[in-house]
Amino acid sequence: MNGSAPGLVQRLQDSPQRLADSIRASALWLAVLDGPLDAREFHEVGLALTHDPEGVPLQDIAEAFAAEPMPKDLPKLFRFLRGQRSPKRTVSLVDLYIRVAAADGRISQIERHALIFLSDLLAAPASLLGERFEALLGLEFDAPADLSDPAFFEAAETAARARAARQKAREADAGKAAQADAERREALLVLGLKPDATPIAIKAAWRKLSRQHHPDRQLQADETAKAAAAERFDAVQKAWKRLQDDDDA
Amino acid sequence: MRDLYERLGLGFGADEAALRKTIGAAKDRELAQRAKAVLLDPDRRAAHDAVYLVARRLRDWRVELLMEDGAWAQALSDSDLVRPDLPTEPLAKPAAKAGAARAPWWRRLFRR
Numbered sequence: 001m002n003g004s005a006p007g008l009v010q011r012l013q014d015s016p017q018r019l020a021d022s023i024r025a026s027a028l029w030l031a032v033l034d035g036p037l038d039a040r041e042f043h044e045v046g047l048a049l050t051h052d053p054e055g056v057p058l059q060d061i062a063e064a065f066a067a068e069p070m071p072k073d074l075p076k077l078f079r080f081l082r083g084q085r086s087p088k089r090t091v092s093l094v095d096l097y098i099r100v101a102a103a104d105g106r107i108s109q110i111e112r113h114a115l116i117f118l119s120d121l122l123a124a125p126a127s128l129l130g131e132r133f134e135a136l137l138g139l140e141f142d143a144p145a146d147l148s149d150p151a152f153f154e155a156a157e158t159a160a161r162a163r164a165a166r167q168k169a170r171e172a173d174a175g176k177a178a179q180a181d182a183e184r185r186e187a188l189l190v191l192g193l194k195p196d197a198t199p200i201a202i203k204a205a206w207r208k209l210s211r212q213h214h215p216d217r218q219l220q221a222d223e224t225a226k227a228a229a230a231e232r233f234d235a236v237q238k239a240w241k242r243l244q245d246d247d248d249a
Numbered sequence: 250m251r252d253l254y255e256r257l258g259l260g261f262g263a264d265e266a267a268l269r270k271t272i273g274a275a276k277d278r279e280l281a282q283r284a285k286a287v288l289l290d291p292d293r294r295a296a297h298d299a300v301y302l303v304a305r306r307l308r309d310w311r312v313e314l315l316m317e318d319g320a321w322a323q324a325l326s327d328s329d330l331v332r333p334d335l336p337t338e339p340l341a342k343p344a345a346k347a348g349a350a351r352a353p354w355w356r357r358l359f360r361r
Contacts, residue, residue, distance in 0.1 A: 033303060070306050075313050082314065109300045117307045120319025129321070143325060144304075147297045148253045150286035 008056075008064035009073045017055035019084055022077055023093065024049060025061045027100045029074070030114050032065040038104040048096050082121050090122040094132050102137055105198025112144040138204030166245070187239035206240040252301035253284045261305065262298060265289070 008025070015021045024045055031041035046058055064071075081093075097118050101111040119129045133141035145152050170177040185195055191205040211217070213233040218226045254261050257271050257280070268288055275281040287293045311317050 034299075070303070075310050078310065078314055110303050113300070113304050113307055116321040116325075117311070120311070120316050120321050121314070124320065126320035126324050144300070147300050148251070148256070148283055148287060150283060150293075153287065153290075153293045153296070 008061060009071065009076055011056050011060075012077060013080075015054070015056050017052045018080070020049045020052065021056045021061075022081055022084075023096070024058060025056075025065075025077060026081055026093075026118065027096055028058070028061050029065055029069065030097055030111065030118065031100050031103070032062070032069050033114050034108040034110040037062055037066060040103040040105075041100050044100045044103040045096075048099075078121055082123070085122045090124050091128070091132065093122055094119060094124055094128055095136060098129075098133055098136050102198075102200050105200055107200070109144050109147065112142070115141075116144070137200055138207050139200065183242055187242040190235050190239035191243075202240075202243055206236060206243075209236045210240075252305070253280075253288055253297065254301075256280055257284055261302065 012018065012021050012025055027045045027048065028037070028042070031037055031045065042058070042062060051058065085093075097115055101107050101115055107115075115129060119126075130141045133139060147153075170180055188195060188197055188202070191197075191202065191209060193201060193205055197205075210233065213229045213236060215226070215230055215233065218229045221229065252261070254263060257263075257268075257275065259267060259271055263271075268284070272281050272284050272289075275284070287297055311319070311322060316322065
């Protein structure tokens, strides 16, 4: 196995499954860019394309990017992918990149930069990324934040302090912790989610259910249906607020 | 939205002494405040550097792959997606040697 990144790009070029391997490699590159590879991200890439025994093993690609996430000769890989683009393939690749970036439950600022880069690499219209993001995750795509602004850090630090204080309070009182856990599970149940739901899944479920049960969408319904929808809408908002207090979402 | 090192005219990851000196001498008050709040705090600086290191490399690759006219790059032209603006002043011409400028074209071509 060749572990160095320049060797990897060469291996991808020489692979009999060059296109499939290059697509896998670009998705894994996105996954490792903001830190160690998450097992869910690796799984998502593995699901995307059928592995061919003649191709470069996924594990080799992951190890090479873990050693050097941004090798200098990586543009060769991107140039090849750019040359292979087609309207249909562009949409499926943008979908793959979004799924991989979201697989660990969060979209980092680095992943936002990389998603925009990959979208432009495939010559996709600017609206495509937002549309596919909304379709797959039920969320709006936000452009990368301005990290030269101290307000960004102040907001993040305030949220982290509040989260730590809540955690400390829970640890101090076992009964309170059990109650908080039960409330959280109940809130997730209202949103139709499992206890291990990721922040992205929580936000997507809240948006979907809010739209579905919003009073403005019940204009044609009878009074009973309107009342039921309003009740459900309130329950969804309460569940969302409860989960936001935990900063899960 | 460009990274603070670039806006301060420093190399990426400049040391603290150089940062303090440049921030102290900066004429732009808002930029100095921002740089002080972000770059002189180790945690904030680490987050800033991690993101803008990748953003800079992606920007270089955009140039290399001729992607500067990409849809997102145009939409976010004031961001780190595209290379810094080209210098507004024309580049200075190298000083010509005396007599060389007056040499006829055939003499320059067949000098050897």
